[in-house]
Amino acid sequence: LDKDSAVEADEVKSQIESQQPEEFERVKGAFVVLVRNNELYAMRSSMQYLEDRFNHKYHYPWIFLNEEPFTEEFKTLTTAMTQSEVHYGLVPKEHWGYPDWINQTYAAECRQDMHVRGIVYGGSESYRHMCRFQSGFFYLHPLLDGLEYYWRVEPGVKFSCEIEYDPFRVMKERDLKYGFTMALVELADTVPSLWKATVEFAKSHPQYIYPRSRPDSLFEMVTDDRGVTYNLCHFWSNFEIASLDFMRSPGYRAYFDFLDRKGGFFYERWGDAPVHSLAASLMLRKQDVHWFYDIGYMHDYFEHCPTEPHWLTYGKCYCDPGASFDQSSGSCTNRFLEVMGKTVDDYIVTKNP
Template sequence: MPSRKWNPRLIIVLILAALGAYYLLSGSFDPTTITTYRLTTYRPKNPILKQGNSDTYDEPDLNRPRVVHNSLPKGNPVKATFVVLVRNGDVHNIRLSIRQLEDRFNRKYNYPYVFLNDEEFTEEFKEMTSAIVSGKTYYGKVEGPMWSYPEWINVTKADNARAAMEAANVIYGGSLSYRNMCRFQSGWFFRHPLLDQFDYYWRVEPSVDFYCDLDYDVFQFMHDNKLKYGWTLSLHEYRETIPTLWETTREFMRQNPEYIISQDDPGSLMNFVTEDSGNSYNGCHFWSNFEIGSIKFLRSEQYLSYFNFLDRAGGFFYERWGDAPVHSLAVAMFLRRSEVHFFNDIGYKHNPFIHCPQGKQFYSKCHCNPRDNFDLEGFSCTQRWHDVTKGKETYADIIR
């Protein structure tokens, strides 16, 4: 008996008919669960301005498809946001970062974004960023004491310091805007009014890469485990930028012993930043272009006291103190190891350094090259972190 030849078009029609009948009979079909990919062009549209003093926008409808996850609760159980300090000219670079962050994580959770700038955001920037996110967007200007010399700074001394550092080829040594940024990120971003409604933040910068799918709510994880600071890359600071930071910090500790977790405390993290009982700073810090943290911690009495002490010393302008060592020294002084988390499962790149999770368990979630992982390089402090927090267990043991 000759075999029957099936028409491929007939097969496709039968399959589609069967699927259609299934959904119609089951009543479970929801068109919002279908993801459609198509090319759309940018076109201006007026988003809905909500009541209030800040520029707060609902996500504008640019006739683009959107995935709705019906299994998620309405609203976020944790009051958290992404924080982005960015200029208008970086709109395409920040869109690259956001697109990856949305695909890897936030399309499932719809957390909002707070965009901050020392200038007014353009309508184009607002349109192009709000169009690509799954949550609400907020836009604010940084001004006044948040982004200027404090009244006690000797401007001539600061100018001379920048000129000397630029002549010495210190990275960003001649930049005033970079210093304003470091001071803002050290002591002001979490006090911007747009952050008042949130308890946690995740800092995001332009032109960064996220390599791994995250199948859990990172902010909920921080909340449930009572974590106050999370990081993924660590390295040594350039000593030329912080010649007096450690001595200034030691003086703060001498004047405020009640704030400091004793180095003898089993939970102390001081040995992460010093290897000689506090006589010197080894330069280790968490790279703060990626950090997930508690806003309440940064607004705490001890942290604000520390920032104000540093601010009065003038090192943000007379030297080039960065927010990364400032945050890291504060973490080492004020937090216990149980309150700080290494997000090993978040693959991340901020040029030129990459954290790429190691081990076969990440093959199905990450697409970075494990050989590019910065953690085992000599300039990294990740091994130091594990030596301090895990006894004699090495980083290589932990990632197996």
């Protein structure tokens, strides 16, 4: 490429860009990823999916967080996957460790017990720090300062449908606080006392709780017996597009602090997904929560795949609708629709073609 044609190419590029400025305008959003160095290739795969399906049009920045410094290799090979800005941040020690009220000997006994009982990640210490970080600290990282929305991404996830609109903008324009693609039943053994703690919080902090008697209360999403027990439904937080104002709100933070004092992140294995979901269901209203039904998504062996037949024929999605988790007994998306009084159609953002 000689110098003149390079200049020409640049001019053409800026002409194209200036023709459609509004189409590519961004809101204050970013992808936020907590990830380990050894997940580099799975991370690159997630990035490729999201860039192909959506972000090559918008160039939202990527923010990577880790409690260990990222290697040069990790940085180089993730930067190479996107034209967007990339940022790499270290999780501060205070956000990844034991608070002084935790009895670490007892915590180790609990891990051992849960390990013997075969509970998933029951014996893992790092998993607990991770869940606590994702529950109460990620939104405090300085790299997220000034952002309004985050889109949580994990290594090794797949996006099986073209995303023809900007989900961040949908969040902003509809003033949404929380968006998900999958909702399912939590493993009961990981959260034996979470509901009791949550009810205790709600009773002692009524100022933060949306009255459950109101027709637009979301309370029924998480209980089938008017609050006696938790039905274990939660929005799967490995995909999450949500408002940082909500996560940083006094109500959410008071809830996290309250739970943190109880020690269940360490003595049990409270996940950030049920914590976020209980907070959303108790503090938000129906109209604040959105099911990104039209975003095909796969994490581990669980997949959400839209079932509109024409989306398969014109190539919007490649996933098998029959394999979608939504109709399984462990799914809570039907519960969500029922509580909302909505149908799948209500959650399709772009109807064309």
